Every structure is written in structure tokens, then in C-alpha cells.
Amino acid sequence: MNDGNNIFSDAGGDGAPAGSMGEALIEAASEAYTPQQEAEAPGAADPAPEPAAAEADAAAEPAEEVDPEQEYRRRLREFSRELKRRKGDWYIIQCYSGYENKVKTNLEMRAQTMGVDEQIHEVVVPIEEVEELKDGKRKIVKRKLLPGYVLVRMELDDPSWSVVRDTPGVTSFVGSEGQPTQVKIREVAKFLMPKETVAAAGDAEGTAVAVAPKAEETQVKVDYEVGESVTILSGPFASVAATISDIDPAAGRIKALVSIFGRETPVELGLDEVEKLD
Numbered sequence: 429m430n431d432g433n434n435i436f437s438d439a440g441g442d443g444a445p446a447g448s449m450g451e452a453l454i455e456a457a458s459e460a461y462t463p464q465q466e467a468e469a470p471g472a473a474d475p476a477p478e479p480a481a482a483e484a485d486a487a488a489e490p491a492e493e494v495d496p497e498q499e500y501r502r503r504l505r506e507f508s509r510e511l512k513r514r515k516g517d518w519y520i521i522q523c524y525s526g527y528e529n530k531v532k533t534n535l536e537m538r539a540q541t542m543g544v545d546e547q548i549h550e551v552v553v554p555i556e557e558v559e560e561l562k563d564g565k566r567k568i569v570k571r572k573l574l575p576g577y578v579l580v581r582m583e584l585d586d587p588s589w590s591v592v593r594d595t596p597g598v599t600s601f602v603g604s605e606g607q608p609t610q611v612k613i614r615e616v617a618k619f620l621m622p623k624e625t626v627a628a629a630g631d632a633e634g635t636a637v638a639v640a641p642k643a644e645e646t647q648v649k650v651d652y653e654v655g656e657s658v659t660i661l662s663g664p665f666a667s668v669a670a671t672i673s674d675i676d677p678a679a680g681r682i683k684a685l686v687s688i689f690g691r692e693t694p695v696e697l698g699l700d701e702v703e704k705l706d
Contacts, residue, residue: 500662503621504614504617504618504621507617507620507621508613508614508617511613511616511617511620512613514549514550514581515549515581515583516547516549516550516581516582516583517581517582517583517584517610517611518579518580518581518610518611518613518616519579519580519581519582519584519601519602519603519608519609519610519611520577520578520579520580520601520602520611521577521578521580521592521598521600521601521602522576522577522598522599522600522601522602522691523576523577523578523597523598523599524576524597524599525575525576526575527597528553528572528575528576528577528578529553530596530597531551531578531595531596531597531598532551532552532553532578534595534596534597535548535551535578535580535591535592535595535598536548536551538591538594538595539588539591542587542591543587544587544588544591546583547582547583547584547585547587547588548580548581548582548583548588548591548592549581549582549583550579550580550581550582551578551579551580551581552578552579552580552581552620553572553578553579554572554573554574554577554579554619554620555570555571555572555573556570556571556573556623556663557569557570557571557623558571558681558696558698560679560681561678561679561680562679571696573619573664573695574619574688574693575693575694575695576691576693577602577688577693578598579611579616579619579620580592584608589601589608618663618664619664650675650677650699651704652672652675652682652699652702652704653672653675654672654673654674654675655671655672655673656671656672656704657669657670657671657672657705658670658671658672658684658702658703658704658705659702659703659704659705660684660686660697660701660702661700661701661702661703662701663701665686665695668686668687669686669705670684670685670686670695670697670702671684671685672684673685673694680698680699680700681696681697681698681699682696682697682698682699682702683695683696683697684696684697684702
């Protein structure tokens with residue numbers, strides 16, 4: 429163009445099965461004990477615990493609770509390292525809002541036909557998958573994370589710059605004094621890192637999943653007003669201030685304006701993703 433996502437022991441170190449180890453211990457003990465000592469030894473007559481029972485007990489132990497913020501940061505670090513291994517640098521191009529996918533398609537085709545596909549490696553329209561509730565059904569829908577912007581991974585030189593700049597729908601590179609500015613890998617990772625929890629709720633095409641309607645789902649208490657300033661708590665815009673432009677109480681979501689690269693850009697957020705400014 430994420431900070432947030434976002435874990436993922438072995439008593440028998442020699443790899444011997446638990447049953448074999450138990451038999452060896454019993455055999456060694458029988459050579460050292462007298463019959464009288466063996467009879468007096470506490471628990472001598474008790475059978476050794478079955479391996480399956482031990483495994484069941486271990487499985488019954490509650491899993492260690494994972495802090496969501498720490499998990500998000502761990503995933504962000506891993507994904508950032510993955511992005512660093514890819515060729516090229518990341519840049520952001522500005523385009524007409526609503527033309528992001530057309531710009532992506534046109535730029536990829538132009539890179540091929542103009543012979544700069546070795547310099548322009550990847551064109552991405554960052555999206556997020558969010559869950560909506562409508563008519564008693566949950567639906568996973570795709571939304572653009574950065575309306576009016578497209579991410580490009582490329583080797584910047586005069587030919588590749590010209591191909592990008594002259595692509596229909598592109599207005600400019602994001603940068604200072606007319607010079608394209610590289611985007612930090614960590615910032616790119618925030619927008620491109622997959623959201624595991626949302627993806628599990630439905631498929632990418634927005635398949636509807638029927639659910640029993642609940643009273644609290646049809647009427648959410650909203651303690652915000654249009655025009656109010658809030659702080660975004662999670663995701664790629666975490667800690668960024670935003671101004672509420674629209675509220676949907678039934679869906680439990682708001683639209684807010686965020687300043688991105690010097691321009692106000694609308695984003696959609698859940699009510700649990702923001703808090704009032706002090």
C-alpha cells in the first residue's frame with residue numbers, strides 16, 4: 429500500500445514407547461527387591477497406567493490461553509519476514525476510487541505487453557473479509573481496505589515507472605515532491621496478512637450461513653454519533669484516529685474517515701474495533 433494479527437514435549441526423549449520403558453523399570457526393580465520388600469512396597473500391586481489413559485489425561489488439560497495482541501504481533505513478524513524474501517520494493521499508487529481492480533488488471537496486462545514484467549512483480553488490491561448479518565443469515569463479504577489505492581511490488585526504473593504512471597485510472601505514485609516513496613515491509617504486511625479467524629467463518633465468495641436470529645444481533649446499542657472522533661483498536665489502522673461518517677446499528681458497524689497518505693479515506697469497522705477519544 430495488519431500491526432496487530434494475530435503457539436502455532438516429549439517425556440520419552442529416546443523415543444522408546446511408554447510400555448517398553450515401564451517393563452524395563454519393573455524388571456530392574458525385581459532384581460533389587462526381596463519378596464518381603466516387594467510386598468511392602470507401596471503400590472507394588474497396582475498396574476502401571478496405560479499409555480492411552482495418560483494421553484487422555486494430557487488432552488483433558490485446558491489449553492494455554494493466548495493473548496490476541498501477542499498472537500497478532502507474532503503473525504505480523506512472520507509474515508513480514510516472508511515478504512522480505514520477495515524481490516523488489518513496495519510502492520503505492522493512487523487511482524480513482526472504484527477502479528482499483530481495473531487498474532490492477534490493466535497494469536498487469538501492460539507490464540506483459542510493454543516488456544517490463546521482470547520489473548513489475550506483483551499488483552495487489554488489499555481487501556478484508558468481514559462478516560455481515562442480514563435477514564438472520566451471516567455472510568462473509570469482501571471489502572477494499574484502501575479505497576483509491578493499489579500496492580505494487582516492483583523494481584523502479586524509468587520504463588517501469590512510465591508503464592505504471594500511464595496506466596488508465598492511475599493518478600499518481602504516493603510519495604513526496606513527485607518521487608515515489610518505498611513502503612516499509614511491516615506496513616505492507618499489515619494490509620496483506622491473512623485474517624485466519626474471519627476466513628474460518630465462510631468462504632471467500634461470501635457464502636451465506638444460516639443462523640438463529642438473536643435479539644442482541646438485530647438491535648445493537650450504539651453509544652456513538654456521526655461526526656464523533658474515535659481511535660481504531662486493531663487491524664492495519666490500529667491506534668489511528670478516525671471520524672465517524674455513518675452508523676449501522678443493525679449490523680453493529682460504522683463507516684469512518686481515516687487520513688491515509690494525506691487524503692481522507694472511508695473505512696468500515698465493527699463497533700468493537702473502536703473506542704471514544706479521551
